[in-house]
Amino acid sequence: MKAVALTRASVRLLVALAVAVVAVLSTGVPRAAATTGISAVAEALRRGPVYVDPAASAQLSPAEAAALSRRIKDADKPLFVAVLPAGYPTRNLFTDLRTATGITGAYAVRLGDRFDARADASVLSRTAVRNLVTSVQGEDAKTQLTDFTDRALANMGGSAPASWGGTGAGGTGSTTALITTGAVLVAGGVGAYALVRRGRSRRVAEQRAALEKLRVVVDEDITAFGEELDRLDFHPAEAGADDAMRADYERTLDAYEQAKQYMADARRPEDVRAVTEALEDGRFSLAQLAARREGRPLPERRPHVLRP
Numbered sequence: 001m002k003a004v005a006l007t008r009a010s011v012r013l014l015v016a017l018a019v020a021v022v023a024v025l026s027t028g029v030p031r032a033a034a035t036t037g038i039s040a041v042a043e044a045l046r047r048g049p050v051y052v053d054p055a056a057s058a059q060l061s062p063a064e065a066a067a068l069s070r071r072i073k074d075a076d077k078p079l080f081v082a083v084l085p086a087g088y089p090t091r092n093l094f095t096d097l098r099t100a101t102g103i104t105g106a107y108a109v110r111l112g113d114r115f116d117a118r119a120d121a122s123v124l125s126r127t128a129v130r131n132l133v134t135s136v137q138g139e140d141a142k143t144q145l146t147d148f149t150d151r152a153l154a155n156m157g158g159s160a161p162a163s164w165g166g167t168g169a170g171g172t173g174s175t176t177a178l179i180t181t182g183a184v185l186v187a188g189g190v191g192a193y194a195l196v197r198r199g200r201s202r203r204v205a206e207q208r209a210a211l212e213k214l215r216v217v218v219d220e221d222i223t224a225f226g227e228e229l230d231r232l233d234f235h236p237a238e239a240g241a242d243d244a245m246r247a248d249y250e251r252t253l254d255a256y257e258q259a260k261q262y263m264a265d266a267r268r269p270e271d272v273r274a275v276t277e278a279l280e281d282g283r284f285s286l287a288q289l290a291a292r293r294e295g296r297p298l299p300e301r302r303p304h305v306l307r308p
Contacts, residue, residue, distance in 0.1 A: 086112025
C-alpha cells in the first residue's frame with residue numbers, strides 16, 4: 001500500500017515538475033503560427049527537409065513524410081520539399097520561399113495536384129531541374145515526391161544545412177526512474193531555455209550570412225536593371241514623347257530607386273522580397289515604355305502562378 005502511495009506521489013511530483021518546465025519554456029519558445037504563411041513554411045524547412053501543410057495532409061501521411069525526410073537527411077543534400085494545398089498563394093512562391101529560408105539548395109513544391117521545383121545553380125542546373133520535374137509529372141503525391149527526391153539526390157550538389165537535427169526516443173521505468181526523470185526535466189528546462197537563447201543568436205547569425213550572400217546577387221540585378229534603363233536612352237522632352245511614356249519612365253525610375261533603398265535597408269533574407277518586387281515592377285514599366293516608343297502592342301503582365 002505504501003509502495004502504491006509512493007508511486008502515486010511520485011507521478012504527481014513528476015507531473016508538477018513537467019508543468020513547471022512547460023510554464024518556464026512557454027515564455028521563451030515561440031509558438032507555431034496559426035497560419036502557414038511563407039515564413040512558417042520556411043521556418044519548418046530550416047528545421048527539416050519536408051513540410052506538409054495541415055490542409056494538405058491527405059496528400060502525404062506523417063509516416064510517408066518522415067520516410068522522405070530520412071531519405072534526404074541520409075543523403076546529406078540541401079533538398080527542401082513542401083506539400084501545400086491547392087489554394088495556397090502562388091505569387092513569387094519560389095522566390096519568397098528561397099529568400100525566407102535563406103539556404104542554398106533545391107526547392108520542390110507539390111501544390112494540390114501540381115508540382116514544380118527550383119534550385120540554386122550551384123546545386124542543380126536549370127535544365128536538370130526542368131528535366132527532373134518533367135519526369136515525374138502525372139504521378140500521385142507519394143510516388144512523385146519519392147521519385148523526384150531520389151533522382152534529385154543522385155544529381156545535385158551541396159550539403160544539408162546544420163540546422164537539420166535528429167530526434168530521440170524515451171521510455172518508462174520504476175518509481176525511482178520517475179523521480180530521476182522529474183529532476184532531469186527541471187534541469188533540462190533550465191538548459192533548454194539557455195539553448196533557446198543560443199539558438200536565436202545562431203539563427204540571427206545564419207540570417208545575416210544568408211542576407212550577405214543574397215546581397216551580392218541582388219546588387220548585380222539592380223545594376224543590370226540600371227544598365228537596361230541607360231540603354232533605352234529615353235528623354236522626357238524628346239520628340240514624340242507623350243504623357244504615357246513619361247509616366248512609364250517615372251515609374252521605372254521610382255522602382256530603380258526603391259530597389260536600391262530597400263536593399264540598403266534589408267536586415268533579413270525576407271526583406272529582399274521588396275527588392276525583387278520593385279525590380280519586377282520597374283522592368284514591366286520599362287517594357288511598356290519601350291513598346292509605346294516603338295509603336296508595338298503593350299506587353300501584358302503575366303500572372304504569378306506555379307507552372308503545372
